[in-house]
Amino acid sequence: MSVIGELALSALFQVLFNKITSPDFSKIFHKEKVDADVKMWKRTLLKIHAVLDDAEERQMTSKLVKVWLDELRDLAYDVEDILDEFATEALRCKLNAESSTSNKVRKLIPVCCVSLNPSSVMFDANMRSKIKDINTRLQEIVTQKNDLQLRDCVGGRTRTSRPKLPTTSLVEGLVYGRKEDQKAIVDLLLSSELHNAQLSVIPIVGMGGLGKTTLAQQVYNDDEVKGYFDLKAWVCVSEDFDIVRVTKVILQSVTTETCDVNDLNLLQIKLKEKLYGKKFLLILDDVWNDNYNDWTKLRCPFEFGAPGSKILITTQNDRVSSIMGTTQAYKLKELSNDACLSVFTQNALGTTSFSAHPELEEIGRKVLERCKGLPLAAKALGGLLRTIPDRDEWKYVLNSKIWDMSAENNDVLPTLRLSYLYLPSNLKRCFAYCSLFPKDYEFEEKELVLLWMAEGLLQEIGQKPMEDLGAEYFRDLHRRSFFQQSSRNKSLFVMHDLINDLAQWAAGDLCYRLEDKLGGDKQLNISTKVRHFSYIRCYYDGITRCEDFPKDKRLRTFLPLPIENSGYLTNFVPSCLLP
Incomplete structure (x- = not known):
């Protein structure tokens, strides 16, 4: 099972805690006289939940920890099943009671006897057996946790995986298929309509691996752009939205001097002085943070630049775009087949065609189909096959899951995995459920929402109707580029093939x-x-x-x-x- 299963496990724990502590369930537990058992479950699960981060990291190197996580996940789902059975039984008893008391003859029968029917007796017997089994398994899980010496990660997890390298303003290698996109963004930066605006923020939005960073690099180094702005700066923001760090990098970029100051006030005053009256271009690459207050604090010094100053951001999230952008977002699309082919063959064979290796063309084009217009995937697959003109090896890559390929030469998994990691816990399970959809399957919003509802994947919030809550979940996943509108029918949606693969990885x-x-x-x-x-x-x-x-x-x-x-x-x- 993949690491993602444990992330979904953390989300499942939250669902269990919500059910155990809800007033409605408390009444059921009291009626069925299982209060003590459920309270013990909660205490134990809270202790186990505290070590999940450490277990997630250590499972990569310890088979025993991985087995422990597998058993814990099965136990958590069984606990959820039992809680659902309690809710179902409570509803059945309520309906029976209402039906019985409405019958004049049955009114003569004491209420206590009404509940003593074969179904209730069978439920009690089965449930006692299941609760006993859960209690035993919980104790075994705790004992194993202690034996494995799993730590409570109070200060957050320490990543043992290869860190994501920050991007730079330099274009890496040859770029194919983005000339029109480059021209469109450059035109926006030089637009006369935006010339008099004090500050314009232009978002580039699209799913991971589409080439947003590469496009921003092309624009940053465009000759027309160089001559238009007085100052330029590039910052890779990534998932760590540290205002002090970002401000310091911007200041160092415009001054080309190192800065040892860590006081935000002093940094912003210095940056304001450097930008004052100057027309600048700032690239904020790979933005994830969608907190409006963080953005308003960061942008304070930028307001003092000359009219016509621009900020270009790249992000996977439409919400980030709507919070930061002052213009309509530029939606980046997949590469054309020809452009994607050039990326693949350039990285695999050092040329833009199969002319030197015609025996590889048929299988090479099949490999390329898996990329579905994502240049990052084409580059990664091409890199895996570089200098290996062997049909058997190419067939192996064709039949392998992209997640199983060499991590040292494959940035697709970490790029798309980060998209999943940044999902709120309530969306993780809903997205993983989408792994049931076949590739290229077109679905309606309502169809998927009803499936989520039927599977109990929506976490109730107050009195909000479940359909409305599910619609919010759906729109959030759509904004984050997990779903795309169908090109055939705008009322339908589809997942990119690699997003579908990501869902399968998420589901384990x-x-x-x-x-x-x-x-x-x-x-x-x-x-x-x-x-x-x-x-x-x-x-x-x-x-x-x-x-x-x-x-x-x-x-x-x-x-x-x-x-x-x-x-x-x-x-x-x-x-x-x-x-």
Whole structure:
């Protein structure tokens, strides 16, 4: 299971805490006389939750820690199932009571006897057994936690993975397919309409790996831009939005002098003096922070520049764009197939075509299909195959998940993973659930919201209707570039293939997607850890096997299905899915 599973586990813990402490559940626990057990669960889970960060880091190097996390995750989901069973039983008893008391004959029967029906007795017996099992497993988890000497990371986690390198203003290598985008941004920077504005902020928005930073680098080094501004500065903001650090870097950029001052007031006064009356261009690359107060504090010195000063920001988040931008965001699109091909072959073969290696062209184009217009993916895949003109090796890359490839030469995973890490906990599970969607599947907002609701993935907030809450979740994921509007129908949405891969990585083995893998006497071994299951069936003109017709002609039905953790699925074809 991937590290992301533990991040979703942290989000699940929050759901459990919310349920355990809610007034409605407290009444149920008191009625069923399980108060003491549930209070013990809460205390124990709080202690375990405190060491999750340390466990997440150590699982990379310790198989025992990874096994412990797997067992903990299964236990947490079983606890959630029991809480849901309590809620269901409480609702059943309420409905039975209402039905019974409405019957004149049953009114003669004492209320205490009404509740003593076979269903209630069976529920009590089953629940006592399950609670006992949870208590035993919880104690084992705590004992193992102590044996593993997992630490309470009060001060936050210490990353052991390779840190993300900051970007610079220098363009790396050759750039393909962005001439029109470069011209559009340069025109905005030199626009006469914005010339008289005191300060204009222009956002470039798009999903990770699209080349926003590369485009900003091209613009920063454009000859027309160089001659238009008095001062230029480049800052890689990244996920650490430290106002003192960012201000200091900007000051050092415009003065070309080192600065040892760490007082924000002194730094901003100095920066104001340097920018006063000058027309400047500032690039804020890779911005994640969407706190409006942080932005207003940072921008104070920028207000003293000359009219026509510009700030160009790059971000994956539309909310960042709306908070910081003063102009409409520039939405960066995927590269054309030809441009993406040039990026791939340049990095793989040192040329812009397959002319020197025609035997690799067919499989090379299949590898390239996986990039879906993302230059970062094309560059990463090309880099993996560089100086290896071997068809077998290229086939291996074609059939491998991009996450399984060499971490030293693959920036796609950390780039997209950061997008997931920055999701609020309430969105992590909802996004991971989307791994059930097949690639290229177009879905409606309402469709996905109803699925989230049915799976209990929405965290209730006051009296807000669940449909409205789900719509907020959906729009937030859309703003963060996880969903894109379909080019075919603006009322539908789709996930980029690599975002779909990210969702599968996020879900780990919690979700299982079956795409026409059934047939004949095949027996599929489905992990008992699976919590969500979907079946996708292709059909076209009476043909029901995907491999029997061209990919572009396929029509697919998608259906999420409940799954019992039996471990096996044999010759399973629901009749409702037959064409």
